[in-house]
Amino acid sequence: MPYARVNGNMLFYRESGEGPAAIFLHGFPLDHSLWLDQLKGLAHVRHCIAPDLRGFGRSDPTVDPVLTMEMLADDVVGLMAALGIDHGDVVGLSMGGYVALALWELRPEVVRSLALLDTRAGADGPEARSGRDAMIDRILDGGRRALADEMVGGLLGRSPSRRAQARLRSMVEGTRYETLVASLEGMRDRKDRSALLPTISVPTLVVGGEEDALIPPDRVRELAAAIPGARITIVPGAGHLTALEAPDAVNQALIELFEGRKVVWWR
Numbered sequence: 240m241p242y243a244r245v246n247g248n249m250l251f252y253r254e255s256g257e258g259p260a261a262i263f264l265h266g267f268p269l270d271h272s273l274w275l276d277q278l279k280g281l282a283h284v285r286h287c288i289a290p291d292l293r294g295f296g297r298s299d300p301t302v303d304p305v306l307t308m309e310m311l312a313d314d315v316v317g318l319m320a321a322l323g324i325d326h327g328d329v330v331g332l333s334m335g336g337y338v339a340l341a342l343w344e345l346r347p348e349v350v351r352s353l354a355l356l357d358t359r360a361g362a363d364g365p366e367a368r369s370g371r372d373a374m375i376d377r378i379l380d381g382g383r384r385a386l387a388d389e390m391v392g393g394l395l396g397r398s399p400s401r402r403a404q405a406r407l408r409s410m411v412e413g414t415r416y417e418t419l420v421a422s423l424e425g426m427r428d429r430k431d432r433s434a435l436l437p438t439i440s441v442p443t444l445v446v447g448g449e450e451d452a453l454i455p456p457d458r459v460r461e462l463a464a465a466i467p468g469a470r471i472t473i474v475p476g477a478g479h480l481t482a483l484e485a486p487d488a489v490n491q492a493l494i495e496l497f498e499g500r501k502v503v504w505w506r
């Protein structure tokens with residue numbers, strides 16, 4: 240199984256396919272396996288690379304007290320360099336979208352196109368920040384099983400498949416405690432990148448779940464409206480994890496983004 244040494248840590252990644260590179264950035268508290276349906280369904284159009292971000296999944300455990308979005312984005316740059324990739328299509332879901340926007344700010348030249356799934360550009364307000372601290376306390380008191388219960392109840396759509404519930408539980412219960420704490424602190428302290436949105440000059444797709452209680456469709460529409468020329472897909476029947484809950488719809492939208500990019504090139 241492939242690993243790359245990036246910024247002093249071994250990062251695990253899973254890959255599939257051939258052709259132009261596409262990098263898939265998972266959300267919290269998930270891992271590369273969020274993207275298994277994309278690794279399978281997009282292998283005919285892209286060299287798909289789905290890392291476990293620092294501290295997550297099979298990547299090295301981390302001693303970083305806070306996993307900042309900038310640090311995770313810098314790891315993505317390092318992973319691309321380690322794999323000899325100059326630029327790629329960057330697909331980020333939720334926290335992965337925060338990392339993708341940090342990457343756009345840090346190194347826009349490595350981003351060929353951007354897909355922002357179930358995510359937002361703003362920072363946490365005071366209530367959300369206290370919510371992060373309360374979640375850390377609940378995790379340390381109640382353990383990952385309680386967190387998984389909370390996530391299955393809160394992140395998926397109204398009628399989640401048993402498969403989606405099982406995959407979400409595996410990812411949540413497989414995430415190290417120190418990573419849960421450090422990434423919650425990193426998300427709590429992340430900066431507002433709303434002002435960056437009008438600067439996005441690569442083809443962009445914004446995706447939301449019709450039943451997402453965390454980032455409802457209206458917020459997703461606002462995100463898309465702020466990005467010049469962004470296309471938008473709201474997936475019926477899906478909650479916050481569209482890539483897992485509705486892989487066919489998400490893969491189709493990604494293929495259209497990737498193919499549309501060629502049209503932009505030819506103009």
Ligand code: MLT
Pocket residue numbers: 265266267268332333334335426453479
């Ligand atoms: C995620 O899915 O990555 C998280 O729910 C994002 C967040 O909590 O802000």
